[in-house]
Amino acid sequence: MSRVRLLHVDDDSDILELVTYSIRLDPLFEVRCAASGAAALACLGAFTPDVILLDVMMPSMDGRQTLEAIRQLPEHVATPVIFLTARAFREDNARLIALGAKGVITKPFDPMTLARDIRKILAD
Amino acid sequence: MQASESERLLALRNYEILDTPPEAVFDDLVRAATRTLRAPIAVISLVDEQRQWFKACVGLDVCETSREVAFCDHAIRQDAVLVVPDAEQDDRFRDNPLVTGAPAIRFYAGAPLKTPDGARIGTLCVIDFQARHDFDDHCVGIIEALAKAVMSAMTMRIELRRQRLAESRLIASEEAARLLSDELRQVIDTVVDGVLIIGEDGRIAAVNPACEKMFGYSGGTLKGRSASMLIPVTFEHEFARMQLAPPPPGAEKDGPAGREVMARRSDGTEFPIEFSVGAMRKSAVSGYVTVVRDITERKVIDRMKSELISTISHELRTPLTSIKGSIGLIRSGVTGIIPTESSRMLDIAHNNCNRLIRIINDILDIEKISAGMMAINSESVNLASLLTESVTDGKAYADQLNITLVVAEVDSRSVVYADRDRLMQVLANLISNAVKFSNPGGRVEISLDRGDLGYRVSVTDHGPGIPAEFRDRVFSRFAQADASDTRRKGGTGLGLSIAKSIIEQHGGALGFETEAGRGTTFHFEIPDGRGDDGSAAAVRPAHAVMSRRTLKSANITPPVDRAQPVRSL
Numbered sequence: 001m002s003r004v005r006l007l008h009v010d011d012d013s014d015i016l017e018l019v020t021y022s023i024r025l026d027p028l029f030e031v032r033c034a035a036s037g038a039a040a041l042a043c044l045g046a047f048t049p050d051v052i053l054l055d056v057m058m059p060s061m062d063g064r065q066t067l068e069a070i071r072q073l074p075e076h077v078a079t080p081v082i083f084l085t086a087r088a089f090r091e092d093n094a095r096l097i098a099l100g101a102k103g104v105i106t107k108p109f110d111p112m113t114l115a116r117d118i119r120k121i122l123a124d
Numbered sequence: 125m126q127a128s129e130s131e132r133l134l135a136l137r138n139y140e141i142l143d144t145p146p147e148a149v150f151d152d153l154v155r156a157a158t159r160t161l162r163a164p165i166a167v168i169s170l171v172d173e174q175r176q177w178f179k180a181c182v183g184l185d186v187c188e189t190s191r192e193v194a195f196c197d198h199a200i201r202q203d204a205v206l207v208v209p210d211a212e213q214d215d216r217f218r219d220n221p222l223v224t225g226a227p228a229i230r231f232y233a234g235a236p237l238k239t240p241d242g243a244r245i246g247t248l249c250v251i252d253f254q255a256r257h258d259f260d261d262h263c264v265g266i267i268e269a270l271a272k273a274v275m276s277a278m279t280m281r282i283e284l285r286r287q288r289l290a291e292s293r294l295i296a297s298e299e300a301a302r303l304l305s306d307e308l309r310q311v312i313d314t315v316v317d318g319v320l321i322i323g324e325d326g327r328i329a330a331v332n333p334a335c336e337k338m339f340g341y342s343g344g345t346l347k348g349r350s351a352s353m354l355i356p357v358t359f360e361h362e363f364a365r366m367q368l369a370p371p372p373p374g375a376e377k378d379g380p381a382g383r384e385v386m387a388r389r390s391d392g393t394e395f396p397i398e399f400s401v402g403a404m405r406k407s408a409v410s411g412y413v414t415v416v417r418d419i420t421e422r423k424v425i426d427r428m429k430s431e432l433i434s435t436i437s438h439e440l441r442t443p444l445t446s447i448k449g450s451i452g453l454i455r456s457g458v459t460g461i462i463p464t465e466s467s468r469m470l471d472i473a474h475n476n477c478n479r480l481i482r483i484i485n486d487i488l489d490i491e492k493i494s495a496g497m498m499a500i501n502s503e504s505v506n507l508a509s510l511l512t513e514s515v516t517d518g519k520a521y522a523d524q525l526n527i528t529l530v531v532a533e534v535d536s537r538s539v540v541y542a543d544r545d546r547l548m549q550v551l552a553n554l555i556s557n558a559v560k561f562s563n564p565g566g567r568v569e570i571s572l573d574r575g576d577l578g579y580r581v582s583v584t585d586h587g588p589g590i591p592a593e594f595r596d597r598v599f600s601r602f603a604q605a606d607a608s609d610t611r612r613k614g615g616t617g618l619g620l621s622i623a624k625s626i627i628e629q630h631g632g633a634l635g636f637e638t639e640a641g642r643g644t645t646f647h648f649e650i651p652d653g654r655g656d657d658g659s660a661a662a663v664r665p666a667h668a669v670m671s672r673r674t675l676k677s678a679n680i681t682p683p684v685d686r687a688q689p690v691r692s693l
Contacts (some may be wrong), residue, residue, distance in 0.1 A: 012442055012446070015442065015445060015446060016444040018445075018449045018453075019636075021453065022449065022453065024456060028621070034593055085437050085440045086439070086441035086442050086445070089488070089492070090499070090501070090545070091499055094440060107441050107442060107444075107445035107446045108441060108444055108445035108449060108477075108481060109445065109449070110452065111449040111450075111452045111453050111456075112452060112453070112456050112458075
């Protein structure tokens with residue numbers, strides 16, 4: 001088991017807290033939070049994550065736009081991005097994968113297995 | 125003789141002449157009789173049941189007398205002309221009041237009026253106030269000829285009348301038809317839907333004003349042009365289909381009612397319509413009647429409704445995620461030890477979170493089905509492993525209610541071309557229903573056989589059966605046998621409606637058999653093969669396929685929730 005640095009981007013502070021708590025059940029995870037796409041981009045200067053967990057529906061800059069902006073950064077062209085979405089349709093998931101995401105996790109997720117699920121997607 | 129008298133009366137009535145006004149032809153004939161036979165009185169007398177009635181008469185002021193006193197009543201009893209030279213010398217007439225009193229008849233000669241069937245319905249007779257012995261064969265010949273002329277006139281008269289009556293009836297019915305067609309025309313011109321009449325050649329024979337307006341044409345410019353100009357592609361298909369496979373005789377409606385397609389206006393813009401086609405075969409003109417409705421507005425409203433439902437549902441998921449996640453963490457014990465009593469309350473909260481999520485998922489599914497947006501991502505699916513997996517998934521819930529799930533031995537080579545996740549959803553629904561409605565300690569049997577359409581999967585419980593009054597509504601949305609069930613059994617009332625749509629989208633069928641007190645079997649059939657028969661393949665979508673493997677690796681909760689709706693209960 002390796003250390004994983006994760007950046008979680010979500011506009012819902014409760015979800016941020018819940019995800020942070022859940023993921024830290026795996027002590028090898030290091031979690032940083034960002035409450036918007038802009039905050040995430042700002043954070044990426046100081047923090048180099050191994051994976052970005054990205055909410056889709058956010059005000060002003062949504063998950064898709066954030067992903068696009070992240071891909072503009074030379075050092076994050078290939079950083080794995082996993083979408084965390086409240087949209088449950090398979091078609092939506094397929095579209096998100098097509099945008100260049102590594103995986104999709106839908107809300108509500110299982111807090112007890114979240115870290116494991118992320119590791120599994122990264123291993124694929 | 126009675127029978128022939130009634131026949132005679134019937135023959136008389138057939139001429140429809142009794143009590144009709146004088147007519148020139150008969151007046152002329154009696155006048156001719158008085159002149160040629162040099163008699164002061166001549167009468168065309170028709171012998172009715174109780175009277176004799178005069179159609180024409182010269183020399184008498186009456187138009188009828190009682191039959192008892194009528195000389196003519198005697199004349200019609202014989203075929204030959206009755207000649208009474210001197211009534212005072214004749215035993216039959218000596219005491220007749222017409223002889224003893226006014227008009228004091230002495231001489232009578234009457235020729236029977238004979239119908240072609242031989243019925244004697246009256247006479248042409250001449251009468252004199254003095255006895256005559258000069259009425260020879262020549263006179264008899266004349267009166268017979270005149271009687272024949274009377275009959276000819278009567279026959280011609282009735283034929284003419286009947287012909288005129290028929291003509292007037294025809295005119296009346298033509299007028300009625302014209303009025304009706306005017307009325308129909310008005311109805312068609314007034315309806316807000318577009319009405320197009322299309323000939324066998326696919327060209328427009330007629331349109332109503334609503335149709336012209338809808339498509340942006342005016343002044344009859346559409347007539348004679350090809351109908352596919354208005355409804356491109358689809359109409360050609362529809363038209364070809366109807367010509368290739370005309371509906372059976374007596375079928376009232378032909379085209380599928382309410383098909384939604386795109387139509388084109390005169391300016392080239394497209395708009396959504398709903399249309400239905402019916403073939404005219406009974407009328408003189410054969411062709412097709414197409415009713416067209418502009419559904420632009422409805423589509424906008426539908427889309428708004430759809431978006432609203434979708435947004436609300438998704439917005440609900442975020443707070444639910446927090447609630448469910450938090451409760452999940454507490455229940456797992458990672459946040460600390462939970463007192464036993466709190467634990468039970470947390471279970472209730474957790475179960476109801478799951479229930480809310482199921483309802484949201486079901487509503488989203490229903491919304492997709494209504495919008496025709498449910499994609500079927502087909503792949504080869506081994507039914508045997510699908511059954512095993514669904515039973516494994518359903519076991520936790522079955523154990524809770526002390527129900528045993530039993531899978532009959534199945535052929536491990538049973539393969540269908542279908543959407544694995546959707547089939548799992550259907551099976552999970554049928555199994556959880558069967559478990560719900562089983563008696564504690566009961567069994568639910570899952571089996572796989574061959575059916576009419578392909579493979580047949582059955583799920584049988586031995587519960588109370590579906591109440592007779594509920595059977596018609598089993599597949600209706602939000603259907604629950606009784607309201608109190610929702611609480612007890614925890615369903616959404618949408619599952620079977622969704623399951624039916626999923627199976628039908630696969631070209632299959634979902635049905636059930638039930639018996640009060642004995643249980644219920646739900647079964648679905650699904651075409652086998654790899655879709656090269658055009659059945660399952662027809663629903664294969666063009667866009668990306670996300671296989672169950674991908675979903676599993678992501679460990680996405682909702683589909684698992686849907687596939688295993690029972691585990692968390």
